[in-house]
Amino acid sequence: MPKIKPGKNASKKDVIVKNAAFLFKTKGYSSASMRELAEVVGVEAPSLYNYIGSKSELLQAICFKVAGVFTNYLDSIEAAAGNHIQSLENIIRFHIRMMLNNFNEVYVANHEWKHLKEPYLSNFLNQRRIYEKRLIDIIEQGILTNEFKNKNPYVSVLTILSALRGLEFWQQHKKNISSRVLEDDMVNHLLNGITK
């Protein structure tokens, strides 16, 4: 029986990755040490290498897992019926929930990707570029169907994605506002603005 206790459906490597996500988020990838990670996991540092290849591999696992989840959701949205406003709203809500429920991993993917090594760095950036392009397409189509104002769609996507990423600051304020109000108000703001 290993000392690193795997959960019911989580392998030992999964446990390490999960703790790494927390550490990378809290201290940043470069400042987080393998010795610290080992301590959190409850083991000596060299023992980690029975499960992983390198520190860098941990960052890769986190970043690409998150990227995959978002890409998969976008696939399902494009496969489903619905007008472009509904699609965009669903995507926004999915981002918000991912931020609230998988904070550590999403944060790391958003902020620490720059420490990825090649060719993973290029891969990751490419995947993100494609994702943004698909969102731009949705907005462009929505402009054609007269659902959206005729504004630069890249600016719109940038604004929306950035606002969503900012939910990382939400973590400290959870108590004061329900996540339902947060989600609804944020969707409404990004779609309809705040002026009367």
Add this chain to the structure above:
Amino acid sequence: MPKIKPGKNASKKDVIVKNAAFLFKTKGYSSASMRELAEVVGVEAPSLYNYIGSKSELLQAICFKVAGVFTNYLDSIEAAAGNHIQSLENIIRFHIRMMLNNFNEVYVANHEWKHLKEPYLSNFLNQRRIYEKRLIDIIEQGILTNEFKNKNPYVSVLTILSALRGLEFWQQHKKNISSRVLEDDMVNHLLNGITK
């Protein structure tokens, strides 16, 4: 005559800080080494210590300079006349311009502050908290005067500030869209939404 050439109005220390901002942005505070900084500045690493006290001091200088600029602008806005929509629009435009014209410093203040040491860390976070509170007050007053929808003002501020911070991704796309279009479309989106 020192080898580190000061500009017309920039002291030698200013030159070091400016290059540090670029490095901290590019590689992250922890990954950026004093030896790298020295190379960019054109000097050996120990020579830097004729001008600065420590690496940490560089981060402090950058973070608090940026914080001061934003606080000063908010002071001037609150001192000036104008309804709350105009105030908010001016603030948004100021953020956008700061992002475009002082990218390195603003980026570092936004992303690397967590590596500040106490008591500077607490100071910085406190200053940011106060800044956010003042923005919330503007929106709350605008709700009372019927300028803004009655949505949670913290969520609004979070959404706006996050969207603005996201302009860091703008840097690569400068060529395709003029910064005037960017500014106008973004202000319009954040105030009035994108739906028709």
Add this chain to the structure above:
DNA sequence: TTCAAAAACTAATAAGCGTTAGTTTTGTAA
């Protein structure tokens, strides 16, 4: 109980870090 594999450990390596000490070079003013 035996045995092989998995998983933990200790010890150590080479590299890089911020920073200090001590010394030499450079620039300027008398």
Add this chain to the structure above:
DNA sequence: TTACAAAACTAACGCTTATTAGTTTTTGAA
């Protein structure tokens, strides 16, 4: 030209880093 201070240098310290090597312990099945 001399002399002083500013600013550069080289060398090194003490520490931390990710990672490897080699060894011992633990585990689960035969």
